[in-house]
Amino acid sequence: MALERLFRRNRPTRKEDDNSPAGLWLKCDACNAQIYRKDLVANLHVCPECSHHYRMPVDARIAMLADEGTFVQWSGGIQADDPLEFVDTQSYAERMEKNRQKHGRPDAIVTGGALMGGHSVGLVVMDFFFLGGSMGSVVGEEIALAAERSAQEGRALVAITASGGARMQEGALSLMQMAKTTVALERLAARRLPYISVLTDPTTGGVTASFATLGDVIFAEPKALVSFAGPRVIQQTIRQDLPEGFQRSEFLLQKGMIDDVVHRRELKTRVADVLRALMAGLQEPTTEAVRAAAV
Amino acid sequence: MPLPFERPIEDLEAKIRDMQAYSAEQEIDLTDEVTALQTRLDRLKKDTFENLTRWQRVQVARAPGRPTGLDYLTHAFEGFQELHGDRTLGDDPAMVTGLAELGGRQVVVVAQQKGRDTKENITRNFGMSHPSGYRKAMRMFDLADKFRLPVVCLIDTPGAYPGLAAEEQGQAWVIAESIRRMSRLQVPAISVVIGEGGSGGALAIGVANRVLILENSIYSVISPESCAAILWRDAGEAERAAEALRLTARDLIELDVVDRIIDEPLGGAHNGRDEAMANVKRVLIEELEALVGLSSAELIERRYDRFRALGRFSLAA
Numbered sequence: 248m249a250l251e252r253l254f255r256r257n258r259p260t261r262k263e264d265d266n267s268p269a270g271l272w273l274k275c276d277a278c279n280a281q282i283y284r285k286d287l288v289a290n291l292h293v294c295p296e297c298s299h300h301y302r303m304p305v306d307a308r309i310a311m312l313a314d315e316g317t318f319v320q321w322s323g324g325i326q327a328d329d330p331l332e333f334v335d336t337q338s339y340a341e342r343m344e345k346n347r348q349k350h351g352r353p354d355a356i357v358t359g360g361a362l363m364g365g366h367s368v369g370l371v372v373m374d375f376f377f378l379g380g381s382m383g384s385v386v387g388e389e390i391a392l393a394a395e396r397s398a399q400e401g402r403a404l405v406a407i408t409a410s411g412g413a414r415m416q417e418g419a420l421s422l423m424q425m426a427k428t429t430v431a432l433e434r435l436a437a438r439r440l441p442y443i444s445v446l447t448d449p450t451t452g453g454v455t456a457s458f459a460t461l462g463d464v465i466f467a468e469p470k471a472l473v474s475f476a477g478p479r480v481i482q483q484t485i486r487q488d489l490p491e492g493f494q495r496s497e498f499l500l501q502k503g504m505i506d507d508v509v510h511r512r513e514l515k516t517r518v519a520d521v522l523r524a525l526m527a528g529l530q531e532p533t534t535e536a537v538r539a540a541a542v
Numbered sequence: 543m544p545l546p547f548e549r550p551i552e553d554l555e556a557k558i559r560d561m562q563a564y565s566a567e568q569e570i571d572l573t574d575e576v577t578a579l580q581t582r583l584d585r586l587k588k589d590t591f592e593n594l595t596r597w598q599r600v601q602v603a604r605a606p607g608r609p610t611g612l613d614y615l616t617h618a619f620e621g622f623q624e625l626h627g628d629r630t631l632g633d634d635p636a637m638v639t640g641l642a643e644l645g646g647r648q649v650v651v652v653a654q655q656k657g658r659d660t661k662e663n664i665t666r667n668f669g670m671s672h673p674s675g676y677r678k679a680m681r682m683f684d685l686a687d688k689f690r691l692p693v694v695c696l697i698d699t700p701g702a703y704p705g706l707a708a709e710e711q712g713q714a715w716v717i718a719e720s721i722r723r724m725s726r727l728q729v730p731a732i733s734v735v736i737g738e739g740g741s742g743g744a745l746a747i748g749v750a751n752r753v754l755i756l757e758n759s760i761y762s763v764i765s766p767e768s769c770a771a772i773l774w775r776d777a778g779e780a781e782r783a784a785e786a787l788r789l790t791a792r793d794l795i796e797l798d799v800v801d802r803i804i805d806e807p808l809g810g811a812h813n814g815r816d817e818a819m820a821n822v823k824r825v826l827i828e829e830l831e832a833l834v835g836l837s838s839a840e841l842i843e844r845r846y847d848r849f850r851a852l853g854r855f856s857l858a859a
Contacts, residue, residue, distance in 0.1 A: 323858060330797060330854040331788045335773040353858045384853030391850060413741075413763045415773065418787045419799045422763040423852040425742060426749050429721045430846050453763070455714035456702075456742040461722060475714035475742070476704030480768075484704050494709060504712050 275299055291511045300468050300511055302448060305357050305374045308407055312370060312515050313361035321360060321369075321396060322389045326353035330384075331418050339416040342378070350377045354385040355410070358393040363405065364519025366526075369397030371406040375449070380410035382454055383417040387424025390458060391431035394442075398434035403441040403522050408459040412452020425457035432461055441525045443518050446473045446496070446505065464521050465505045466514070467496035473505075545601045547590060551809070554583045587808050594758070596793075597784040600766060602758040603738050607812035609819055611638055611653030611696045614736065617816075618823035619644050619651065628677035631711065636667045636699070637675030639682045644694065645827040647834075650686040652679045652747050653696035656737070669738075670703035676716040676746050680723045692730040692830055695747040700765060702743030717746045724749035725845055730833035734822060735759040735791075735800070751845050752829050753799070755791045756818065757806040761799065762789035798852060802829070 272281050277299035287294065291311055292301040303311075309318050326347070333339040347353055355377035361370050371393050373380045380386075390406070397404045413421040435442050444462030446455075448471035456475055467473060474494040482489060492498045496508045509517050544552040558579050565572040594602065602608070615622045619642035627633040638655045641648065654671065657663025679695075686693045702713055724731060724747070733750035739761030755761060764772075769787060770779035794800040804825050807814030833841070 325855045326858040328854040328856055331786065333786050335786065384855045388853055388855060415764055415769055415787070417854075418763055418797070419761055419789065419794055420797055420853055422741060422745055422761075423799055423849065425718075425745055426721055426725070426849040427852055429718065430725045430749075430849050433722075433725060433846070453742050456717040456746075457721060458718070460712075460715045460718045473714075474709060475702065475717070476709065480704045481706060481709065485706055489706070493706075502710055502712070504715060 276301075293511050298469065298510065300448065300470065302375055302409065303511075304376070305352075305372050308372050309357065309359070309361075309370065311511070312363055312405070312407070312518075314363060314365065317362040318370070319360045320357065321393060322356055322358040323353055325385055325388060327383055327385045327417070329416075330420060331416065333416040333418070335416075342416070346377050350374065352377070354383070354389070355380045356386045356389045358389050360396075360400070360402065363522070364515060366519055366522045367400070367402045368522070369393045369400075369402045369404045371404065373407060373409045373454075375409035375411075378414070380408075380454075381412060381414035381421070382410055382424050382428075383414035383421050384424065386410075386414075387421075387427045390424075390428045394428070394431040395434050398438050398440060401438070401440065403443065403526070404432075404435055405518055406442070406444045406458065406462070407447060408444060408450040408454055409447045410450055410452070410454040410459075412454055422453065425453050428458040429461060432458060439529055441522055443521060445509075445514065445518070447471050449473070451475070451477055460504075463525065466507055466509045466517065467499060467505050468511055468514070469496055469508055471496045473499055543606065545598070545605060547594075547598050547601075551583065551586055551590060554579065554586060558583065591808055591810065595781075595785070596788075596790050597766070597781040599758050599790045600760055600780075600784050602810045602812070603760045605810065605812040606658075607815070608737055609811055609815050610658060611655040611698055611736065613658075613815070614696055614819055614822060615640075615642055615651060615653060618819045618826070619649075620646075622651070625682070626678075627681075628674040629681060630674065630677055632672075632674045634672050634675030634678055635665050636669050636671045636703075637678055639678050641691075642694075644830065645823070647692070647827075647830065649692045649694050649830075650682050651694050651696070652682050654699040654744075654747070656698055667703060669699045670701060671699065671743060672703050672705075672708045673711040673713050673716040676702075676720045679747055680716075680720055683720075683723050683727055687728050690729055692834065693724075693727060693732070693750070694826060694830075695731070695733040695750060697733055697735045697739050697744045697748055697761075698737035699740045699743050700738055701740035702746070714742075717742045720746040721749050725849070726842065727845070728838035728841065730830060730836065730841055731845070732826060732829055732833070734804070734826070735761050736822070740765060749845065749849060751833055751841060751848070752801050754802045754804055754825060754829065755794060755800045756804050756811060756822070757791055758810050759791060760789040761794055762787050797854075 275294045278297035280296035292303045329340045355374045446467040450473045499505045622642040624640040638653045642651045656669035657666045731750040732752045733748045735755040766780040766784040767777045769783040771777045791803045807817040811818035
């Protein structure tokens with residue numbers, strides 16, 4: 248026992264939203280290459296050797312997408328209740344308090360306004376490290392608020408999804424967030440404002456079956472798991488092995504479910520290009536404007 | 543086959559039958575005894591069914607003999623005409639759709655269909671739809687809008703099917719689209735949870751102006767079995783999960799997830815099918831009546847407000 252403890256103390260500690268041991272080097276999960284930790288971070292949390300896309304901390308994601316100094320946070324004003332007084336191995340209230348402390352935000356999402364390649368956008372970024380990015384009342388509300396505010400301010404909406412799905416601990420209320428986020432997107436559609444969703448590893452369950460797959464254009468990062476039912480559930484149902492690459496981005500592209508698989512390095516440019524193209528038709532001067540200008 | 547907690551009721555009923563048979567056979571007057579037992583039976587039924595645990599309600603919601611979608615379509619509705627196919631890939635027997643009249647009013651119907659016996663359950667895939675089922679439902683929503691017919695959806699599914707082909711064909715995509723399609727309906731829409739409201743697969747046809755639920759139906763983000771398997775790593779803890787999930791009609795009305803509870807006869811809909819179906823019919827006619835005068839814009843806005851308001855949270859500390 249004592250020996251074990253001694254060893255454990257020497258083991259590097261590891262933060263959940265940290266892809267690397269506290270040491271300077273880490274071994275890539277995908278290609279086993281030794282990577283210098285600073286290189287990984289500098290390379291947008293993508294392995295410099297094999298391009299394996301690691302799950303990305305929210306702050307780094309925002310820094311990578313928003314034009315420098317333009318991000319203004321909208322989310323953070325609300326926090327979860329415990330409407331079911333849900334207790335599993337610990338109470339939901341405790342679980343949330345721990346997560347809030349650890350991650351320094353009220354729930355599994357950050358939203359805000361920003362410029363992206365010069366385009367005015369609302370930005371929604373899910374935090375998988377916060378309770379699996381699960382969607383309860385707060386996550387749903389923040390998305391709905393971001394969609395409505397973007398519509399009101401004439402911004403496009405860009406959502407970066409990462410979630411295990413609806414949050415069990417809020418029961419049917421979590422399920423209803425699928426409808427809530429979906430109806431809120433209608434405000435953007437009514438104003439012909441683009442909504443781009445970017446599926447990152449992993450995006451599953453109720454998030455996939457609602458706002459995540461309703462983008463006017465849907466991109467996914469390489470090899471991201473994107474599914475309705477998780478691979479284990481499917482395996483239990485059909486009792487056979489799943490084909491190689493099943494439910495990964497490349498597979499979904501082949502099946503016609505997404506517009507493209509985009510390397511993280513290209514992501515900002517690709518989203519900005521699509522926004523520009525989609526809005527080009529609407530920004531053309533109207534006949535009235537041309538006539539007015541001629542007068 | 544009685545549900546486990548129905549056995550004492552079943553035993554008492556058998557006893558009454560025996561006594562009546564004996565009395566007839568022996569020509570002895572046992573009226574008082576029978577009446578006393580009958581009173582006891584009524585009390586037992588009442589005690590049992592008014593105090594069902596959440597897990598017991600899950601069992602009632604799934605009970606064999608509980609009226610299914612097609613039972614309602616052929617008994618609570620009139621002139622049901624089934625329309626098949628998603629026009630893309632196939633026809634999903636777990637989702638039954640078409641045209642029917644309700645108290646003389648023409649409506650479009652979309653119903654999830656479990657089997658009424660083992661053979662039918664296999665055909666109907668236990669009420670678990672593939673993407674083609676949701677595409678068929680969306681076709682019906684298009685018809686409803688085009689011909690200005692109200693929509694009635696009957697929810698009864700363990701969930702959308704979690705299979706290989708279903709995933710390949712974009713199960714998540716069609717559920718999301720169906721949610722959006724329903725939110726855009728220009729006509730009145732009512733959904734009734736007649737049995738099991740299993741997660742996104744149920745919500746896909748549940749974005750209505752009014753969401754009603756039968757007294758012993760359930761509606762949940764996840765089945766108690768799956769929830770238990772994830773949280774306690776033991777599907778055997780389903781009873782505990784059912785309690786934790788607050789998935790009964792009474793729970794859901796407190797959370798504003800449903801708008802109205804439809805009574806079931808004492809002993810549950812599976813023991814009083816005609817009465818249960820009559821109750822659903824009466825309430826549907828009444829609810830529809832209240833919606834048909836509204837404009838398309840009002841209907842869409844009210845649906846927006848209804849779902850936009852769902853959730854519980856506080857100002858951040």
